[in-house]
Amino acid sequence: MERRxxxxxxxxxxxxxLFMQGxxxxxxxxxxLSADPARFDxxxxxxxxxxxxxxNNLDALIRECSRLHSKYGIAGITGFAGDDESIYATVGKLCRYFDLPGPNPASVDQCRDKFVQRQLLAEAGVPMPAxxxxLDAKDVERSAAEIGLPVIIKPAEGSGSLGxxxxxxxDELEEHTTYLLSGKHIWRSSPRILVEEFAQGPHYLAAMMGNEVIGFGVAEYGPPPHFVFRELTFPAQLTDDQRELAADISLRCLRALGLGWGPTNIELRWTRRGPVVIEVNPRLAGAPEPQLIELAYGVHLISEYIKLISGQEWKLRKSRSYTAVARTLMPERDGTLDWIDGDWRAAAVSGVAEVRILVESKRPIVRRGDHGDRLGYVIAAAPTLADxxxxxxxxxxxxxxSITPFSTLEK
Known part of the structure; x- marks a missing residue:
């Protein structure tokens, strides 16, 4: 009998x-199912x-899934956002069509629109930045003046720190506004920009499944003005009171946004006035967060998520108490990557759980200040943070x- x-x-x-192996x-x-399978080596x-x-064509996806359903039977459907989180809403619609467990597409859509998300959280009294x-450069300038510099400027839709x-x-305000509105940034709908207060303080991540908080991580970022994480640690070192407060706020977010099915990751900053919510993402966080959760808590999040998607019983029982940290390998300049080496030596170090190189030699490196800048990452785990x-x-x-600068090649 064919596997489902x-x-x-x-x-x-x-x-x-990781999903394929699971x-x-x-x-x-x-x-x-992909518009361009060759993108994924x-x-x-x-x-x-x-x-x-x-x-991007729901009818085409339904036709293909119907064909596969008649051949195999479908156990479950999921998807990956990349730089287009509408995929998750599409997955929710497919799951409803085939009567399979899946996210509520309406809830995903209102999270995907970060302005609507902000409005719903504000109505529920969830603490947030101003x-x-x-909609245009004058709006941006006026909004920044009302909030007060420094401010965060970002597209109202998108992921991966793009834009x-x-x-x-x-000067920075004018420069980035021009970039977003001049056609250099790819918009999937009419340009809408969020201007937000810069909430200063440690950046925490709440990893959740259903209505349960699995744990909190802490992220460290590279130098401003961009937000590309350099290091991610699970668990974050929080007091019991801090953890309880952060969990309460995270659960309030789920209620306000109509979430509670499947995984959610919530970003918070711990400011002088306490934790404020930066963003709610109604999906499983990308690698390396699932690996860190497994190493820190013994919870194989992707396997449990696959069980949920396919209608099986799932559980988040913790069986481990380690500290797991991922550090990103970041290029120091733009140019051509001549070579990258030593990953096999790093992987042989006791306590290293994974070394992942995301780029190939001879490819151009152009830093844009988003998740695509990474050369790779290294994950380690031990009983203590210091270890x-x-x-x-x-x-x-x-x-x-080694990276050869473009200017050198042009001479």
């Missing part, structure tokens, strides 16, 4: 292989089934690379 199909709409270079372990047949490496289909919606920037003065940091420092130091 586990459908993944689009892919993810970090989490995609589905295989559970006796399911993973199938990726892991599909050819593992020999997975991939089908080309217009993933914010304004701007997000800290503007500390009027983990020591392991990570040693392992990262073994990885070397």
């Amino acid at each position: 199909a586990f459908i993944m709409v689009e892919g993810h270079r970090g989490s995609g292989p 589905a295989e372990r559970m006796g399911l047949h993973p199938i990726t 892991y599909l050819s490496v593992v020999g997975a089934e991939a089908i080309r289909v217009d993933t 914010y304004r919606l701007a 997000v920037r800290l503007c500390r003065n009027s 983990t940091k020591g392991i990570l420092q040693h392992a990262v130091g073994l990885i070397k690379w």
Whole structure:
């Protein structure tokens, strides 16, 4: 008898292989539907089934899934956002059409629109930074003046820190507004810009499944004005009172936004007036967060999520108490990546759980200040934070690379 199909709409270079491995372990047949399967190199490496289909066309997806359903039977459907979170709403619609467990597409859509999300959270009394919606450059300037510099400027829709920037003065404000509105930023709908107060303080991440808080991580970012994480740690070192307050606020977010099915990750800043919500994402966070949660707590989040999607019993029982840290490898300049080496040496260090190189030699490196800048990452875990940091420092130091600046090549 054919194994039932586990459908993944689009892919993810970090989490995609983990989902495929998890589905295989559970006796399911993973199938990726993508507008361009060649974008995901892991599909050819593992020999997975991939089908080309217009993933922006719901009717086309329904037709393809109907064909697969008649051939295999569908155990579940999920998807990956990349820079287009509308995929999650599409997944919710597919799940409803085929009567499968899945997210509420209306709830996903109102989270995807960050201005609507802000409005709903404000109505529920959830603490947030001050914010304004701007439709043109004059709106941006006026909103920034009302809130007071510095401010965060970002698209009202999007993910992966695309188009997000800290503007500390009027010159930076004008420069980034021009960038967003001049056609350089890719908009999937009419341009709408969020102008937000810069909430200063440690940046925490709440990892949730259903109505349960799995744990809190803490993220450290590279230098401003961009927001690309350099290091992510689970669990965050919070007091019991801090953890209780952050959990209460996170659960209030779920109620305000009509969430509570499946995974959610919530970003908070702990400011002088307490925690404020930066963003609610109605989806599983991308790698390396699932790996960190497994290493820190013993919860195999992706496997439990696959169980949920396929209608099986799932549980989040913790069986481990470690500190897990991921450190990102970031390029120091733009140019051509001549070579990158040492990952195998880093992977051999005791306590290192994973080393992932995300780029190939001879490719151009152009830093844009978003998640696409990463060269790779290293994950380590140990009983204490100090031990983990020591392991990570040693392992990262073994990885070397060379980038030839573009200006040198042009001479």
